Amino acid sequence: MSPARVPEGVDRGWIIPIGGAEEKDGHPQILDRFVQLCGGRDARIGVIPSASQLADTGERYRVLFRDLGAAEVSVLDFDTRRDCEEPGRLAELERCDGIFLTGGNQLRLSTLLGGTSVSRMLRTVNASGVHIAGTSAGAAFLSEHMIAFGAEGASPSARGVTLAPGLGLTNRVIIDQHFRQRDRLGRLLSALAYNPFAIGLGLDENTAAFIAPNEDVEVEGSGSVTVLECGGLTFSSMDRVREDEPVSLLGIQLHILTRGAVFNLHTRKAAAGSLATSKA
Amino acid sequence: MSPARVPEGVDRGWIIPIGGAEEKDGHPQILDRFVQLCGGRDARIGVIPSASQLADTGERYRVLFRDLGAAEVSVLDFDTRRDCEEPGRLAELERCDGIFLTGGNQLRLSTLLGGTSVSRMLRTVNASGVHIAGTSAGAAFLSEHMIAFGAEGASPSARGVTLAPGLGLTNRVIIDQHFRQRDRLGRLLSALAYNPFAIGLGLDENTAAFIAPNEDVEVEGSGSVTVLECGGLTFSSMDRVREDEPVSLLGIQLHILTRGAVFNLHTRKAAAGSLATSKA
Helix, strand or coil: CCCCCCCCCCCCCCEEEECCCCCCCCCCHHHHHHHHHCCHHHCEEEEECCCCCCCCHHHHHHHHHHHCCCCEEEECCCCCCCHHHCHHHHHHHHCCCEEEECCCCHHHHHHHHCCCHHHHHHHHHHHCCCEEEEECHHHHHCECEEEEEECCCCCCECCCEEEEECCCCECCEEEECCCCCCCCHHHHHHHHHHCCCCEEEEECCCEEEEECCCCEEEEEECCCEEEEECCCCCEECCCCCCCCCECCEEEEEEEEECCCCEEECCCCCEECHHHHCCCC | CCCCCCCCCCCCCCEEEECCCCCCCCCCHHHHHHHHHCCHHHCEEEEECCCCCCCCHHHHHHHHHHHCCCCEEEECCCCCCCHHHCHHHHHHHHCCCEEEECCCCHHHHHHHHCCCHHHHHHHHHHHCCCEEEEECHHHHCCECEEEEEECCCCCCECCCEEEEECCCCECCEEEECCCCCCCCHHHHHHHHHHCCCCEEEEECCCEEEEECCCCEEEEEECCCEEEEECCCCCEECCCCCCCCCECCEEEEEEEEECECEEEECCCCCEECHHHHCCCC
16 A cells, blocks of 8 residues: 555645644634645545544535635545445546545544555545545544554553554655644654654644645644654664563654644755744 | 752762652662662661651651661651751751652742752752652752643643752753653653753653763663753744744654663763663
């Protein structure tokens, strides 16, 4: 489930994990930016509410995106794996400028969509320029390695987290959501400690990482994105601790990014971006 | 309230902040190591229970330290600032090989002891080789800049933490206790963001940082010590955010140290120590 190849001369679509509980009334900064990115008044948006068990989740986002000016919003619910092979719905998906995965249960997303034509199409259209956003469970699902569940509020430990294969739009990051609200530093560090190649993105509620085609992570919303970068890791005791023991990890880079700051997933450098020039 | 000058030819005493809730029955690793450091069967230990409002706190530690083999244990309660000038008690303090500050309220410690002869004596005897430990509130109080209180579970913010002057045995660190159990990363980062010169030590419960005279931080106990090192900080938005807004901080080094790992406060380098050679 690696990312699909980006066709020559084309920019990959943006990948937009959101930390959950994004503002919907008042100033829905994140959803508004998503609609604008998808073309504003010309935007055709597909909503996949399959992570949620609530009947009205899809409809709620349909109204929200219409209110924000999108030209057309289709709710595409996939309730069974057979739904995920239906040509009509796949054609509908293919017409979208942007696709939005709601919250709910990320294991429901991976068990329903994993290995189906919907998953393949999501990767293919993203590679050819369609923007894909997900909130909460929808955010966790976007990357190759997905946090299925894990302990909260603990130090990193060998059993601190359970990973599952995700959608695989990118394999550069491991995402955790409701990050500060649910104290998930320990479980994200556990996930990174298994194999420190990936970059950890801890997303606060009402906060999104807009990942540009050039791999710039831009922050939108009221909270922060915690970036954990283990490229310089000098030591990990993950391989020798007992399951319940805390793990020693030396040499992690930590960045707290708020709106305006930028981290590039390719160069692994953080920059203050527009924060550096803005006045108090 | 800077650290007292270490006399020539003498090693400063160890400084031992403990994250609270240290094991007292069963395997009291931390308290046992403290007693051994102070001389084991020859150890004379002074207990200062003034942070606590409970009448039996001092007596409880007296019994514990005697059970661990200490030769002599004096409980020195200071209830008023006048108590802190009493020559008899000061003479008693001066005879100790190690001094232990219990938990309770760190602001009670700083308001009671701050600027008194007891504070001066604690700094002087530590400089000439007496070991000083503190748990929970007693740990917070040990350094020059003390976290008095602060929000838990939040991203760093301009109002996320309230600092007060502490005892000042060292000005190299800012300490936070009950670290993972109470989700205090945000408030420790806030404290560091005010002035990134200090090193943040986040101490889990039943976990201690044994700070050696050569500034090696050695970990004892069942949890981890989170080290936050801002020497390479490339950007902070602390000076321009509103009080309740999250702060952007780029370029922090993060180390999770468990028993065996070492961080040196002078060189600011982390090492796996005995973890590197131990077998699984």
